[in-house]
Amino acid sequence: VYYVSNRVKTIDEAEARVLEAAPEARVGVAHGKMSAKQVEDMMMKFQRGDIDVLVATTIIESGIDNPHTNTLIIEDSQRLGxxxxxxxxxxVGRGRTQAYAYFMFPGERPLTPEATERLTAINEFQELGSGMRVAMRDLEIRGAGSLMGAEQHGNLSSVGFDLFTQMLGQAVAEARGDAADDLAQSEVNINLPADFYLAEEYLPEVDRRVLVYRKLACAMELAEVDALQHECEESFGSLPQAACNLFDRTRIRIRAQRLGVSSVSIANGRIIFQGLKCSRELTLKLKEQRALVYPKTEKVAYPLRRDEAGAVAQALSVLELAGGDDDPEE
Known part of the structure; x- marks a missing residue:
């Protein structure tokens, strides 16, 4: 039996409680303030079966493999992540014997909402291979879900999810020694006044939401975006506006990369496309729509209409006009 009490200063009291409950048990103690030799000796005794109950701190959470141990008791489990x-x-449960894990918490004090969610999750995910689901729930409880929603924080708030993902990919490529120039050249900065997220009410499962975000961030073909949108609509119904914006933003990013556009933003009531090379025919079409075209700086300033289409849809329509209506890769 493992008996986990994660306070070194009161671990002797925990040992006394174990001996009071089971006087016949052979009890040992292990914690981080003991020397490495003492901990090793205690673990060897436990492994040989010379000790029935090991009272320990969370020092046992990694690197310990005792197939004969089949019971875990954690006191004050609400304090742990x-x-x-x-x-x-x-x-426990590393051998052929049925294993049991007991997560104890004081009944006289109310648990915090976060502690309740953690204990509920550990009780819910009991089947083999639940590690990924537990990790996603842990992120959700600690607030990472909001990073993918309307409320964003830190670097993600500053640059947006798509660009953040691209920057992360570029950093990984540089760390691996891969050529990062192509990544930097294809980077598109999209700064449009709209919400881009999947609402929790629309797609409740955080792992599914993150999977959709990852697929959108990695998509390089318009057909991939269309297929993913169709899949979401088939499974969860029509997309809310913020989700539509999210998918259209990916389409903007893909089309902009193909056209060599480096940024799409709003300034002085116009949508600014930086790096858009315009043919004579395209220039005439854009000017008919009262756009300003600057050939030398490869800049287009398109008038932002105040209608129901919104800035995202208008920006996408301009890029469709510049690149043609058909996807050249399809």
């Missing part, structure tokens, strides 16, 4: 609880649970 979900990942810690899941890791500790993996210390």
């Amino acid at each position: 979900l990942a810690q609880l899941y890791q500790l649970k993996g210390r």
Whole structure:
């Protein structure tokens, strides 16, 4: 039996409680303030079966493999994180014997909402291979879900999800020694006044939401975006406006990369396309729509109409006009 008490200063009291409950048990203690030799000796005794109950801190959460151990008891489990609880649970059930894990918490004090969610999650995900689902729930409980929603924080708020993902990919490529020039050249900065996210009410499962975000961030073909949108609509119904904007933003990014556009933004009531090379025919079409075309700087300033289409739809229509209505890769 593992008995986890994660406070070194009160671990002797925990040992006394175990001995009071089971006087016949052979009890040992292991914690981080013991020397490495002492901890090793105690673990060897436990592995040989010289100790029945090991009272320990979370020092046992990794690197311990005792197939004969089949019971885990954690006191004050509401103090531990979900990942810690899941890791500790993996210390038992490593052999052929049925294993049991008990997560104890004080009944006289109310649990915080976060602690309740953690304990509910550890109780819910009991089947094999639940690590990914536990990790996603842990992120959701700690607030990472809001990074993908309307409320964003930190670097993600500053640059947006698409650009953040591209920057991260570029950093990984540089760390691996790959050529990062192509990544930098294809980077598109999209700064349009609209919401770009999948609402929790539309797609409740955080792991599914993150999967959609990842697929959109990695999409390089318009057909991929169309197929993913169709899949979402088939499974969850019509897209809300913020989700439509999210998919159209990916279409803008793909078309802009093909046309060599480096940025799409709003300034002085116009949509500014930087790096858009215009043929004579395209220039005439844009000027008919009261756009300003600057051939030397490869800049187009398109008038932002105040209608129901919105800035995202208008920006996409301009890029469709510049690149043709058909996807050249299809």
